[in-house]
Amino acid sequence: MNVLYFAWVRQKVGRGEETVEHTSALRTVGDLAALLAARGGGYGEAFGDMARLRAAVNQVHAGLDATLAPGDEIAFFPPVTGG
Amino acid sequence: MNVLYFAWVRQKVGRGEETVEHTSALRTVGDLAALLAARGGGYGEAFGDMARLRAAVNQVHAGLDATLAPGDEIAFFPPVTGG
Amino acid sequence: MSANVHIQAEDFDVGDEIEALTAELPQTGAVATFVGLVRGGDDLTALTLEHYPGMTEREIARIAEEARRRWALTGITIIHRVGRLTVGERIVLVAVASAHRANAFEACEFLMDYLKTRAPFWKQEERGGTVQWVEHRAADVAAAERWRKP
Amino acid sequence: MSANVHIQAEDFDVGDEIEALTAELPQTGAVATFVGLVRGGDDLTALTLEHYPGMTEREIARIAEEARRRWALTGITIIHRVGRLTVGERIVLVAVASAHRANAFEACEFLMDYLKTRAPFWKQEERGGTVQWVEHRAADVAAAERWRKP
Numbered sequence: 018m019n020v021l022y023f024a025w026v027r028q029k030v031g032r033g034e035e036t037v038e039h040t041s042a043l044r045t046v047g048d049l050a051a052l053l054a055a056r057g058g059g060y061g062e063a064f065g066d067m068a069r070l071r072a073a074v075n076q077v078h079a080g081l082d083a084t085l086a087p088g089d090e091i092a093f094f095p096p097v098t099g100g
Numbered sequence: 101m102n103v104l105y106f107a108w109v110r111q112k113v114g115r116g117e118e119t120v121e122h123t124s125a126l127r128t129v130g131d132l133a134a135l136l137a138a139r140g141g142g143y144g145e146a147f148g149d150m151a152r153l154r155a156a157v158n159q160v161h162a163g164l165d166a167t168l169a170p171g172d173e174i175a176f177f178p179p180v181t182g183g
Numbered sequence: 184m185s186a187n188v189h190i191q192a193e194d195f196d197v198g199d200e201i202e203a204l205t206a207e208l209p210q211t212g213a214v215a216t217f218v219g220l221v222r223g224g225d226d227l228t229a230l231t232l233e234h235y236p237g238m239t240e241r242e243i244a245r246i247a248e249e250a251r252r253r254w255a256l257t258g259i260t261i262i263h264r265v266g267r268l269t270v271g272e273r274i275v276l277v278a279v280a281s282a283h284r285a286n287a288f289e290a291c292e293f294l295m296d297y298l299k300t301r302a303p304f305w306k307q308e309e310r311g312g313t314v315q316w317v318e319h320r321a322a323d324v325a326a327a328e329r330w331r332k333p
Numbered sequence: 334m335s336a337n338v339h340i341q342a343e344d345f346d347v348g349d350e351i352e353a354l355t356a357e358l359p360q361t362g363a364v365a366t367f368v369g370l371v372r373g374g375d376d377l378t379a380l381t382l383e384h385y386p387g388m389t390e391r392e393i394a395r396i397a398e399e400a401r402r403r404w405a406l407t408g409i410t411i412i413h414r415v416g417r418l419t420v421g422e423r424i425v426l427v428a429v430a431s432a433h434r435a436n437a438f439e440a441c442e443f444l445m446d447y448l449k450t451r452a453p454f455w456k457q458e459e460r461g462g463t464v465q466w467v468e469h470r471a472a473d474v475a476a477a478e479r480w481r482k483p
Contacts, residue, residue: 182304
């Protein structure tokens with residue numbers, strides 16, 4: 018799966034994009050966020066409080082309970098501030 | 101008093117502007133309209149149904165009961181259709 | 184802030200007008216704009232607009248002053264054309280600048296609703312060979328009524 | 334009708350965009366436009382906007398499609414700039430064309446409210462020497478909520 022980070026999430030984890038292998042333990046967006054938070058460091062900071070984050074699966078807004086599949090594009094970012 | 105006509109009122113009376121002497125009989129806009137209607141012809145057509153007309157005194161929207169004074173500018177026109 | 188009000192036969196450039204409205208006003212964050220065009224259909228070929236020189240400018244200035252009292256604005260530009268205009272031509276521009284978008288949108292709608300019902304303009308429509316005065320629309324009066332305070 | 338959606342670093346010309354939106358559409362009588370600018374104050378000198386290439390365009394197209402379903406429109410243009418923009422620069426343009434003004438105004442406000450809360454853009458503010466991410470505003474969320482059908 019391709020995982021993307023935007024705004025301060027990108028800054029905290031120190032990269033804009035990475036590949037994460039889809040496993041049976043990664044059923045949902047929440048599972049992936051927990052995996053990333055467990056890495057600690059910048060990841061721990063970025064994913065420590067999921068209430069501050071939003072996610073998208075395959076470029077559509079998604080909740081923590083959205084399910085994942087191999088090949089998905091998952092993005093994590095703060096609430097949007099456009100316009 | 102200077103009396104102005106706009107849109108189809110102007111077309112029916114055949115002029116855009118004229119002077120009407122202020123007299124004690126011309127107390128209100130309604131009195132002036134009645135005087136003009138009594139002329140018959142195009143004036144009769146234009147002023148026959150005051151519900152179809154609007155008026156202004158000194159460039160401010162005014163009702164039939166608005167009072168007149170020497171030197172006033174009175175205008176008669178249909179409801180506005182700008183924009 | 185004072186409102187720019189122009190009654191003119193000439194066309195206007197919307198981009199230039201917005202630029203002029205917001206120049207040197209760094210506290211502006213939002214500009215809501217309305218442009219009215221001569222709409223085709225039912226064989227309409229052109230409109231001819233007439234106004235009441237003097238009163239029209241005064242009435243629009245009064246309406247703009249009312250908008251300024253009701254909303255926190257940084258600028259208003261109103262341009263209304265007169266004379267003969269063919270289908271697709273611009274008739275009117277209302278541009279309202281404010282710090283925030285809600286004020287700009289509301290004031291822009293208010294100004295258009297009031298222009299339609301208070302400012303002395305009259306329209307003639309050309310359809311095929313015939314020319315006819317436009318009757319005022321009840322919908323426009325209703326739109327203006329909604330701004331009345333209870 | 335299809336919506337024109339552009340995410341770009343370059344500036345835009347509001348007049349040209351309205352012209353392009355209404356060209357060859359004689360049934361258009363009304364164009365409501367919103368222009369968002371970098372608002373000065375509190376020592377703000379510039380914003381830097383980031384987006385999610387691909388998703389941003391898709392999300393805006395979805396929002397435009399929703400507007401098209403809800404109102405009778407003849408055209409929509411949405412341009413959102415990204416990158417670093419200084420005080421007074423244009424950020425966003427939403428232009429909506431319709432036969433009648435009420436539809437154009439409502440759809441334009443709807444599009445702005447949804448852009449603010451749904452389209453993936455993020456802003457950084459520069460004040461003096463410091464750079465900080467902008468938090469999303471509760472007022473923007475509330476503005477978007479009002480369009481929800483009961």
